[in-house]
Amino acid sequence: MKTLGIDIGSSSIKVAVFDAANGSCLASTQMPTDEMIINSPQKGWAEQDPNTWWSYFVDAAKQLSALVNMEDIKAIGITYQMHGLVAVDGNGSVVRPSIIWCDSRAVSFGNRALEKIGVEKCLQHHLNSPGNFTASKIAWVKENEPELFSRIRKIMLPGDYIAYKLSGDITTTAQGLSEGILWDFKEERVSEFILNHYGLNKEILARQVPCFGHQLELNSEAAIILGMKEGTPITYRSGDQPNNAFSLNVLTPGEIAATAGTSGVVYGVSSSIAYDPQSRVNTFMHVNHTTKDPHLGVMLCINGTGILNSWLRRNATKGLSYIQMNELASQVPAGSQGLTILPFGNGAERVLGNRDLGAHMQNINFNIHSTAHMLRAAQEGIAFSMQYGVEIMKTVGVIPTVIRAGIANLFQSDLFTQTVADITGATIELYNTNGAIGAARGAALGAGYYSKSSEAFSTLKVEKVVEPSRNPLLQEAYGNWCHCLNQQLK
Secondary structure, three states: OEEEEEEEOOOOEEEEEEEOOOOEEEEEEEEOOOOOOOEOOOOOOOEEOHHHHHHHHHHHHHHHHOOOOHHHEEEEEEEEOOOOEEEEOOOOOEOOOEEOOOOOOOHHHHHHHHHHHOHHHHHHHHOOOOOOOHHHHHHHHHHHOHHHHHHOOEEEOHHHHHHHHHHOOOEEOHHHHHHOOOEEOOOOEEOHHHHHHHOOOHHHEOEEOOOEEEEEEOOHHHHHHHOOOOOOEEEEEEEHHHHHHHHOOOOOOOOEEEEEOOOEEEEEEEOOOOOOOOOOOEEEEOOOOOOOOOOEEEEEEEOOOHHHHHHHHHHHOOOOOHHHHHHHHOOOOOOHHHOEEEOOOOOOEHHHOOEOOOOEEEOOOOOOOOHHHHHHHHHHHHHHHHHHHHHHHHOOOOOOOEEEEEOOHHHHOHHHHHHHHHHHOOEEEEEOOOHHHHHHHHHHHHOOOOOOHHHHOOOOOEEEEEOOOOOHHHHHHHHHHHHHHHHHHO
16 A cells, blocks of 8 residues: 655655555655745744645655656645644635744733633643644734634644645644644533634634544545545644654653754653643644543644754855764864854744743854854754753653654754763664655554554664763753853843
8 A cells, every 4th residue: 555645844845655565665755955935024923825835745746756656645644834824715715824833923812811711721721821822823813914814714734724735625633723722621622712712713613533534535636736546535634743753653651752853842642631830841632642542742842943053054054065064063072162052043932931032152262163163052052952841841741761763854963863862861763754754654544554553663663773971061061051041031
Protein backbone atom coordinates (compact mmCIF):
# COMPACT_ATOMS: atom_id res chain seq x y z
CA MET A 1 0.00 0.00 0.00
CA LYS A 2 1.31 3.42 -0.97
CA THR A 3 0.29 6.54 0.99
CA LEU A 4 0.90 10.26 0.61
CA GLY A 5 2.08 12.45 3.48
CA ILE A 6 1.70 16.25 3.34
CA ASP A 7 3.50 18.55 5.80
CA ILE A 8 2.32 22.17 5.72
CA GLY A 9 5.11 24.06 7.47
CA SER A 10 5.72 27.76 7.75
CA SER A 11 9.11 27.51 5.99
CA SER A 12 8.26 24.89 3.35
CA ILE A 13 5.74 22.31 2.16
CA LYS A 14 7.12 18.76 2.35
CA VAL A 15 5.50 15.81 0.60
CA ALA A 16 6.42 12.12 0.76
CA VAL A 17 5.19 8.86 -0.77
CA PHE A 18 5.45 5.94 1.67
CA ASP A 19 5.39 2.19 1.02
CA ALA A 20 3.52 0.76 4.00
CA ALA A 21 4.48 -2.80 3.08
CA ASN A 22 8.18 -2.32 3.87
CA GLY A 23 8.15 0.99 5.76
CA SER A 24 10.24 2.86 3.20
CA CYS A 25 9.97 6.34 1.73
CA LEU A 26 9.69 5.94 -2.04
CA ALA A 27 10.04 9.62 -2.89
CA SER A 28 9.95 12.99 -1.18
CA THR A 29 10.36 16.64 -2.04
CA GLN A 30 9.73 20.10 -0.67
CA MET A 31 8.69 23.46 -2.06
CA PRO A 32 9.95 26.10 -2.22
CA THR A 33 13.56 24.97 -2.39
CA ASP A 34 14.61 27.84 -0.11
CA GLU A 35 12.10 29.15 2.48
CA MET A 36 8.57 30.50 2.33
CA ILE A 37 8.03 34.13 3.21
CA ILE A 38 6.34 35.03 6.49
CA ASN A 39 4.76 38.46 6.06
CA SER A 40 4.90 40.87 8.99
CA PRO A 41 2.80 43.98 8.23
CA GLN A 42 3.32 45.19 11.81
CA LYS A 43 5.67 44.32 14.67
CA GLY A 44 4.62 41.03 16.23
CA TRP A 45 2.44 40.00 13.28
CA ALA A 46 3.05 36.90 11.16
CA GLU A 47 0.87 35.97 8.18
CA GLN A 48 0.89 33.65 5.18
CA ASP A 49 -1.55 33.21 2.30
CA PRO A 50 -3.21 29.74 2.54
CA ASN A 51 -3.40 29.63 -1.25
CA THR A 52 0.40 29.78 -1.32
CA TRP A 53 0.51 26.58 0.75
CA TRP A 54 -1.81 24.90 -1.75
CA SER A 55 0.19 26.12 -4.77
CA TYR A 56 3.47 24.84 -3.33
CA PHE A 57 1.84 21.52 -2.44
CA VAL A 58 0.59 21.11 -6.02
CA ASP A 59 4.08 21.92 -7.34
CA ALA A 60 5.63 19.37 -4.97
CA ALA A 61 3.08 16.70 -5.92
CA LYS A 62 3.82 17.25 -9.60
CA GLN A 63 7.52 16.71 -8.89
CA LEU A 64 6.67 13.41 -7.17
CA SER A 65 4.56 12.34 -10.15
CA ALA A 66 7.78 12.07 -12.18
CA LEU A 67 9.05 9.50 -9.65
CA VAL A 68 5.96 7.50 -8.68
CA ASN A 69 2.55 6.71 -10.14
CA MET A 70 0.26 8.98 -8.11
CA GLU A 71 -2.73 6.79 -9.00
CA ASP A 72 -1.21 4.05 -6.82
CA ILE A 73 -1.70 6.15 -3.67
CA LYS A 74 -4.41 4.62 -1.48
CA ALA A 75 -4.62 7.08 1.42
CA ILE A 76 -3.55 10.61 2.39
CA GLY A 77 -2.22 11.99 5.70
CA ILE A 78 -1.84 15.68 6.57
CA THR A 79 0.24 17.45 9.17
CA TYR A 80 0.49 21.19 9.57
CA GLN A 81 1.80 24.20 11.48
CA MET A 82 -0.32 24.45 14.63
CA HIS A 83 -2.57 27.27 15.96
CA GLY A 84 -2.93 29.17 12.68
CA LEU A 85 -6.24 30.80 11.78
CA VAL A 86 -7.71 30.28 8.32
CA ALA A 87 -11.07 31.97 7.66
CA VAL A 88 -13.28 31.42 4.61
CA ASP A 89 -16.55 32.91 3.36
CA GLY A 90 -19.71 31.16 2.19
CA ASN A 91 -18.05 30.29 -1.12
CA GLY A 92 -15.06 28.73 0.61
CA SER A 93 -12.76 31.57 -0.43
CA VAL A 94 -10.08 32.81 1.96
CA VAL A 95 -11.19 36.06 3.62
CA ARG A 96 -7.79 37.25 4.85
CA PRO A 97 -4.20 35.94 5.16
CA SER A 98 -3.75 33.25 7.78
CA ILE A 99 -2.66 34.54 11.18
CA ILE A 100 -0.03 31.89 11.88
CA TRP A 101 1.40 30.31 15.03
CA CYS A 102 4.11 32.89 15.82
CA ASP A 103 1.84 35.93 15.45
CA SER A 104 1.56 37.86 18.74
CA ARG A 105 -1.30 40.28 18.10
CA ALA A 106 -3.91 38.38 20.16
CA VAL A 107 -1.92 38.08 23.40
CA SER A 108 -3.93 40.82 25.12
CA PHE A 109 -7.20 39.13 24.09
CA GLY A 110 -6.10 35.89 25.74
CA ASN A 111 -4.95 37.72 28.86
CA ARG A 112 -8.31 39.49 29.20
CA ALA A 113 -10.18 36.22 28.66
CA LEU A 114 -8.10 34.53 31.37
CA GLU A 115 -8.87 37.34 33.81
CA LYS A 116 -12.59 37.45 32.97
CA ILE A 117 -13.25 33.69 32.88
CA GLY A 118 -10.89 32.90 35.73
CA VAL A 119 -7.52 31.17 35.87
CA GLU A 120 -8.80 28.06 37.63
CA LYS A 121 -11.68 27.49 35.20
CA CYS A 122 -9.49 27.99 32.12
CA LEU A 123 -6.81 25.62 33.38
CA GLN A 124 -9.22 22.93 34.56
CA HIS A 125 -11.24 22.94 31.35
CA HIS A 126 -8.68 23.92 28.67
CA LEU A 127 -5.45 22.88 30.46
CA ASN A 128 -4.09 26.22 29.18
CA SER A 129 -4.62 29.93 29.24
CA PRO A 130 -6.53 31.15 26.13
CA GLY A 131 -3.22 32.88 25.34
CA ASN A 132 -2.36 33.64 21.75
CA PHE A 133 -4.06 30.58 20.28
CA THR A 134 -6.64 30.26 17.51
CA ALA A 135 -9.69 31.25 19.58
CA SER A 136 -8.02 34.50 20.58
CA LYS A 137 -6.94 35.17 16.98
CA ILE A 138 -10.49 35.05 15.63
CA ALA A 139 -11.56 37.30 18.52
CA TRP A 140 -8.93 39.80 17.34
CA VAL A 141 -10.37 39.70 13.81
CA LYS A 142 -13.89 40.17 15.17
CA GLU A 143 -12.90 43.32 17.06
CA ASN A 144 -10.39 44.84 14.64
CA GLU A 145 -11.71 43.78 11.22
CA PRO A 146 -15.51 43.72 11.66
CA GLU A 147 -16.26 43.98 7.93
CA LEU A 148 -14.04 41.00 7.17
CA PHE A 149 -15.43 39.11 10.17
CA SER A 150 -18.98 39.58 8.89
CA ARG A 151 -18.02 37.63 5.76
CA ILE A 152 -16.54 34.66 7.63
CA ARG A 153 -18.57 31.44 7.47
CA LYS A 154 -16.03 28.95 8.86
CA ILE A 155 -12.67 29.01 10.60
CA MET A 156 -10.13 26.24 10.47
CA LEU A 157 -6.48 25.32 10.94
CA PRO A 158 -3.89 25.17 8.14
CA GLY A 159 -4.21 21.40 7.75
CA ASP A 160 -7.99 21.65 7.70
CA TYR A 161 -7.67 24.08 4.78
CA ILE A 162 -5.55 21.64 2.76
CA ALA A 163 -8.07 18.87 3.52
CA TYR A 164 -10.80 21.23 2.29
CA LYS A 165 -8.91 21.96 -0.95
CA LEU A 166 -8.50 18.22 -1.50
CA SER A 167 -12.11 17.29 -0.77
CA GLY A 168 -14.36 20.34 -0.90
CA ASP A 169 -15.53 19.70 2.69
CA ILE A 170 -14.64 21.81 5.75
CA THR A 171 -13.72 19.66 8.75
CA THR A 172 -11.45 19.58 11.77
CA THR A 173 -10.54 17.21 14.61
CA ALA A 174 -10.97 17.28 18.37
CA GLN A 175 -7.17 17.43 18.53
CA GLY A 176 -7.28 20.53 16.34
CA LEU A 177 -9.91 22.18 18.55
CA SER A 178 -7.70 21.37 21.54
CA GLU A 179 -4.71 23.21 20.07
CA GLY A 180 -6.93 26.23 19.33
CA ILE A 181 -8.19 26.33 22.98
CA LEU A 182 -11.65 25.49 21.70
CA TRP A 183 -11.98 22.12 23.48
CA ASP A 184 -13.32 21.53 27.00
CA PHE A 185 -11.46 18.57 28.53
CA LYS A 186 -13.80 18.37 31.50
CA GLU A 187 -16.93 18.20 29.38
CA GLU A 188 -15.26 16.38 26.44
CA ARG A 189 -16.83 18.71 23.89
CA VAL A 190 -16.39 22.08 22.18
CA SER A 191 -15.75 24.77 24.79
CA GLU A 192 -18.95 26.75 24.90
CA PHE A 193 -17.75 29.21 27.52
CA ILE A 194 -14.75 30.39 25.46
CA LEU A 195 -17.07 30.85 22.46
CA ASN A 196 -19.53 32.78 24.61
CA HIS A 197 -16.78 34.96 26.06
CA TYR A 198 -15.55 35.92 22.60
CA GLY A 199 -19.09 36.30 21.22
CA LEU A 200 -18.62 33.54 18.64
CA ASN A 201 -21.37 31.32 17.22
CA LYS A 202 -20.62 27.60 17.41
CA GLU A 203 -21.54 27.36 13.70
CA ILE A 204 -18.28 29.10 12.82
CA LEU A 205 -16.42 25.91 13.74
CA ALA A 206 -15.88 23.07 11.27
CA ARG A 207 -17.49 19.63 11.54
CA GLN A 208 -15.41 17.12 13.51
CA VAL A 209 -13.77 14.01 12.03
CA PRO A 210 -11.46 11.52 13.79
CA CYS A 211 -7.69 12.02 13.86
CA PHE A 212 -7.26 8.49 12.45
CA GLY A 213 -9.85 6.95 10.12
CA HIS A 214 -11.89 7.78 7.06
CA GLN A 215 -12.22 11.57 7.18
CA LEU A 216 -12.85 12.75 3.61
CA GLU A 217 -12.31 11.74 0.00
CA LEU A 218 -10.38 13.35 -2.84
CA ASN A 219 -12.78 15.16 -5.14
CA SER A 220 -12.64 15.14 -8.93
CA GLU A 221 -11.09 18.60 -9.25
CA ALA A 222 -8.17 17.87 -6.93
CA ALA A 223 -7.73 14.39 -8.41
CA ILE A 224 -7.23 15.86 -11.88
CA ILE A 225 -4.75 18.48 -10.62
CA LEU A 226 -2.70 15.90 -8.70
CA GLY A 227 -2.98 12.97 -11.10
CA MET A 228 -4.56 10.83 -8.38
CA LYS A 229 -7.73 8.75 -8.23
CA GLU A 230 -10.96 10.44 -7.24
CA GLY A 231 -12.23 9.04 -3.95
CA THR A 232 -8.78 8.46 -2.42
CA PRO A 233 -9.44 8.81 1.32
CA ILE A 234 -7.85 11.24 3.77
CA THR A 235 -7.28 9.04 6.83
CA TYR A 236 -5.02 11.02 9.17
CA ARG A 237 -4.61 14.65 10.28
CA SER A 238 -2.53 16.19 13.05
CA GLY A 239 -0.70 19.34 14.06
CA ASP A 240 3.03 19.25 13.35
CA GLN A 241 4.26 18.68 16.90
CA PRO A 242 1.92 15.81 17.85
CA ASN A 243 2.71 14.40 14.40
CA ASN A 244 6.45 14.75 14.98
CA ALA A 245 6.00 12.73 18.16
CA PHE A 246 3.88 10.18 16.28
CA SER A 247 6.54 10.00 13.53
CA LEU A 248 9.05 8.95 16.19
CA ASN A 249 6.68 6.40 17.77
CA VAL A 250 6.24 8.61 20.83
CA LEU A 251 2.81 7.38 21.86
CA THR A 252 3.22 6.03 25.40
CA PRO A 253 3.24 8.13 28.59
CA GLY A 254 6.82 9.01 29.52
CA GLU A 255 8.12 9.07 25.94
CA ILE A 256 9.53 12.36 24.61
CA ALA A 257 10.19 13.84 21.17
CA ALA A 258 11.97 16.98 20.01
CA THR A 259 12.28 18.98 16.84
CA ALA A 260 14.25 22.07 15.85
CA GLY A 261 12.77 23.53 12.68
CA THR A 262 11.55 27.12 12.43
CA SER A 263 10.55 26.65 16.07
CA GLY A 264 12.09 24.31 18.63
CA VAL A 265 9.85 21.91 20.51
CA VAL A 266 10.15 19.33 23.26
CA TYR A 267 6.99 17.23 23.47
CA GLY A 268 6.24 14.64 26.14
CA VAL A 269 3.28 12.25 26.39
CA SER A 270 1.39 12.05 29.68
CA SER A 271 -1.65 10.07 30.85
CA SER A 272 -2.51 12.54 33.60
CA ILE A 273 -4.35 15.84 33.38
CA ALA A 274 -1.36 18.07 34.11
CA TYR A 275 -0.69 21.68 33.24
CA ASP A 276 1.62 24.55 34.07
CA PRO A 277 -0.32 27.16 36.11
CA GLN A 278 1.39 29.90 34.08
CA SER A 279 0.86 28.16 30.70
CA ARG A 280 4.55 28.49 29.88
CA VAL A 281 4.38 24.92 28.55
CA ASN A 282 1.10 23.76 27.07
CA THR A 283 -0.99 20.61 27.26
CA PHE A 284 -2.95 19.45 24.22
CA MET A 285 -4.70 16.30 23.06
CA HIS A 286 -2.25 13.75 21.58
CA VAL A 287 -3.05 11.85 18.38
CA ASN A 288 -4.11 8.69 20.28
CA HIS A 289 -6.11 10.39 23.04
CA THR A 290 -9.47 8.94 24.05
CA THR A 291 -11.72 9.72 27.00
CA LYS A 292 -11.23 6.23 28.44
CA ASP A 293 -7.48 6.15 27.76
CA PRO A 294 -6.15 9.72 27.96
CA HIS A 295 -2.95 10.60 26.11
CA LEU A 296 -1.95 14.23 26.37
CA GLY A 297 1.00 16.05 24.86
CA VAL A 298 2.88 18.47 27.13
CA MET A 299 4.62 20.86 24.76
CA LEU A 300 7.43 23.34 25.14
CA CYS A 301 7.77 25.67 22.14
CA ILE A 302 10.60 28.10 21.40
CA ASN A 303 9.63 30.30 18.43
CA GLY A 304 13.12 31.47 17.52
CA THR A 305 15.02 28.31 16.61
CA GLY A 306 15.74 27.48 12.95
CA ILE A 307 14.59 30.96 12.04
CA LEU A 308 17.58 32.34 14.03
CA ASN A 309 19.94 30.04 12.14
CA SER A 310 18.34 31.12 8.87
CA TRP A 311 18.67 34.81 9.81
CA LEU A 312 22.37 34.37 10.55
CA ARG A 313 22.87 32.57 7.26
CA ARG A 314 21.31 35.42 5.31
CA ASN A 315 22.92 38.27 7.22
CA ALA A 316 26.22 37.10 8.70
CA THR A 317 27.75 34.24 6.71
CA LYS A 318 28.17 35.49 3.12
CA GLY A 319 26.14 32.61 1.71
CA LEU A 320 27.57 29.63 3.59
CA SER A 321 25.55 26.41 3.53
CA TYR A 322 24.13 25.09 6.79
CA ILE A 323 26.73 22.30 6.72
CA GLN A 324 29.50 24.89 6.41
CA MET A 325 27.94 26.94 9.23
CA ASN A 326 27.97 23.86 11.49
CA GLU A 327 31.62 23.17 10.63
CA LEU A 328 32.57 26.77 11.39
CA ALA A 329 30.70 26.80 14.71
CA SER A 330 32.46 23.58 15.75
CA GLN A 331 35.82 25.37 15.66
CA VAL A 332 34.84 27.42 18.72
CA PRO A 333 35.04 25.97 22.26
CA ALA A 334 31.92 25.24 24.30
CA GLY A 335 30.53 28.40 25.82
CA SER A 336 31.49 30.49 22.76
CA GLN A 337 34.10 32.29 24.88
CA GLY A 338 31.44 34.24 26.74
CA LEU A 339 29.25 35.29 23.80
CA THR A 340 25.56 34.76 24.65
CA ILE A 341 22.51 34.80 22.38
CA LEU A 342 18.90 34.86 23.57
CA PRO A 343 16.96 33.46 20.56
CA PHE A 344 13.63 35.17 21.25
CA GLY A 345 13.20 37.20 18.05
CA ASN A 346 10.15 35.53 16.52
CA GLY A 347 7.17 36.93 18.42
CA ALA A 348 5.81 36.43 21.92
CA GLU A 349 7.25 33.37 23.63
CA ARG A 350 4.90 31.20 25.69
CA VAL A 351 7.79 29.92 27.78
CA LEU A 352 8.38 33.54 28.86
CA GLY A 353 4.73 34.15 29.76
CA ASN A 354 3.88 35.50 26.28
CA ARG A 355 6.56 38.19 26.56
CA ASP A 356 8.10 39.44 23.31
CA LEU A 357 11.68 40.21 24.37
CA GLY A 358 13.29 40.23 20.97
CA ALA A 359 16.59 38.46 20.35
CA HIS A 360 19.73 39.64 22.18
CA MET A 361 23.43 39.12 21.61
CA GLN A 362 25.40 39.93 24.76
CA ASN A 363 29.00 40.11 25.98
CA ILE A 364 30.44 40.53 22.49
CA ASN A 365 34.15 41.31 22.42
CA PHE A 366 35.45 42.84 19.17
CA ASN A 367 38.94 41.43 19.82
CA ILE A 368 37.82 37.83 20.38
CA HIS A 369 34.53 37.05 18.75
CA SER A 370 33.98 36.19 15.09
CA THR A 371 31.24 34.83 12.87
CA ALA A 372 32.12 31.35 14.14
CA HIS A 373 31.41 32.46 17.71
CA MET A 374 28.03 33.87 16.68
CA LEU A 375 27.09 30.62 14.98
CA ARG A 376 28.04 28.51 18.00
CA ALA A 377 26.41 30.93 20.47
CA ALA A 378 23.21 30.72 18.41
CA GLN A 379 23.08 26.92 18.57
CA GLU A 380 23.93 27.00 22.26
CA GLY A 381 21.33 29.70 22.91
CA ILE A 382 18.66 27.57 21.24
CA ALA A 383 19.70 24.50 23.25
CA PHE A 384 19.75 26.58 26.45
CA SER A 385 16.25 27.89 25.78
CA MET A 386 15.05 24.32 25.38
CA GLN A 387 16.65 23.35 28.70
CA TYR A 388 15.04 26.39 30.33
CA GLY A 389 11.68 25.04 29.20
CA VAL A 390 12.51 21.45 30.13
CA GLU A 391 12.98 22.62 33.71
CA ILE A 392 9.37 23.86 33.60
CA MET A 393 8.17 20.60 32.03
CA LYS A 394 9.64 18.68 34.97
CA THR A 395 7.24 20.49 37.32
CA VAL A 396 4.29 18.88 35.49
CA GLY A 397 5.83 15.41 35.53
CA VAL A 398 7.60 15.26 32.16
CA ILE A 399 11.22 14.32 32.89
CA PRO A 400 13.42 13.64 29.84
CA THR A 401 15.87 10.76 30.10
CA VAL A 402 15.67 9.81 26.41
CA ILE A 403 14.65 12.29 23.68
CA ARG A 404 13.83 11.09 20.16
CA ALA A 405 14.34 13.33 17.15
CA GLY A 406 14.39 13.05 13.39
CA ILE A 407 17.63 13.69 11.54
CA ALA A 408 16.39 16.99 10.18
CA ASN A 409 16.91 20.74 10.59
CA LEU A 410 19.20 21.56 13.54
CA PHE A 411 19.36 17.92 14.61
CA GLN A 412 21.52 17.40 11.52
CA SER A 413 24.18 19.38 13.40
CA ASP A 414 26.41 17.18 15.59
CA LEU A 415 27.26 20.26 17.62
CA PHE A 416 23.64 21.14 18.35
CA THR A 417 22.65 17.54 19.12
CA GLN A 418 25.55 17.06 21.54
CA THR A 419 24.81 20.41 23.20
CA VAL A 420 21.17 19.41 23.78
CA ALA A 421 22.30 16.07 25.22
CA ASP A 422 24.90 17.68 27.50
CA ILE A 423 22.69 20.46 28.83
CA THR A 424 19.56 18.33 29.38
CA GLY A 425 21.41 15.23 30.57
CA ALA A 426 19.23 13.15 28.23
CA THR A 427 20.27 10.55 25.68
CA ILE A 428 19.32 11.66 22.15
CA GLU A 429 18.06 8.98 19.74
CA LEU A 430 18.04 10.04 16.09
CA TYR A 431 15.77 8.50 13.44
CA ASN A 432 15.59 8.83 9.67
CA THR A 433 12.06 10.22 9.45
CA ASN A 434 10.27 13.53 9.13
CA GLY A 435 6.81 15.04 9.36
CA ALA A 436 5.70 14.14 5.84
CA ILE A 437 6.79 10.50 6.25
CA GLY A 438 5.05 10.45 9.64
CA ALA A 439 1.83 11.76 8.07
CA ALA A 440 2.03 9.09 5.36
CA ARG A 441 2.58 6.40 8.00
CA GLY A 442 -0.40 7.82 9.91
CA ALA A 443 -2.49 7.56 6.75
CA ALA A 444 -1.68 3.84 6.48
CA LEU A 445 -2.65 3.33 10.13
CA GLY A 446 -5.83 5.37 9.68
CA ALA A 447 -6.75 3.42 6.55
CA GLY A 448 -6.49 0.14 8.45
CA TYR A 449 -3.48 -1.24 6.60
CA TYR A 450 -1.77 -1.54 9.98
CA SER A 451 -3.91 -3.06 12.70
CA LYS A 452 -2.03 -1.28 15.52
CA SER A 453 0.66 1.33 16.00
CA SER A 454 3.37 -1.18 16.96
CA GLU A 455 2.94 -2.77 13.53
CA ALA A 456 3.19 0.65 11.86
CA PHE A 457 6.56 1.32 13.49
CA SER A 458 8.11 -2.14 13.23
CA THR A 459 10.51 -0.90 10.55
CA LEU A 460 11.52 2.38 12.27
CA LYS A 461 15.06 1.97 13.58
CA VAL A 462 17.32 4.28 15.57
CA GLU A 463 20.13 5.57 13.35
CA LYS A 464 22.35 7.22 15.93
CA VAL A 465 22.55 7.58 19.71
CA VAL A 466 24.17 10.63 21.34
CA GLU A 467 24.98 10.24 25.02
CA PRO A 468 25.31 13.23 27.35
CA SER A 469 28.72 14.16 28.72
CA ARG A 470 29.75 16.43 31.58
CA ASN A 471 30.90 19.75 30.13
CA PRO A 472 31.80 22.38 32.76
CA LEU A 473 32.26 25.13 30.15
CA LEU A 474 28.74 24.50 28.85
CA GLN A 475 27.22 24.47 32.33
CA GLU A 476 28.94 27.79 33.11
CA ALA A 477 27.67 29.21 29.81
CA TYR A 478 24.11 28.11 30.65
CA GLY A 479 24.35 29.88 34.00
CA ASN A 480 25.47 33.06 32.22
CA TRP A 481 22.68 32.66 29.67
CA CYS A 482 20.07 32.37 32.44
CA HIS A 483 21.50 35.48 34.10
CA CYS A 484 21.20 37.43 30.83
CA LEU A 485 17.63 36.22 30.39
CA ASN A 486 16.63 37.16 33.93
CA GLN A 487 18.05 40.64 33.39
CA GLN A 488 15.85 41.05 30.32
CA LEU A 489 12.77 39.71 32.14
CA LYS A 490 13.06 42.27 34.96
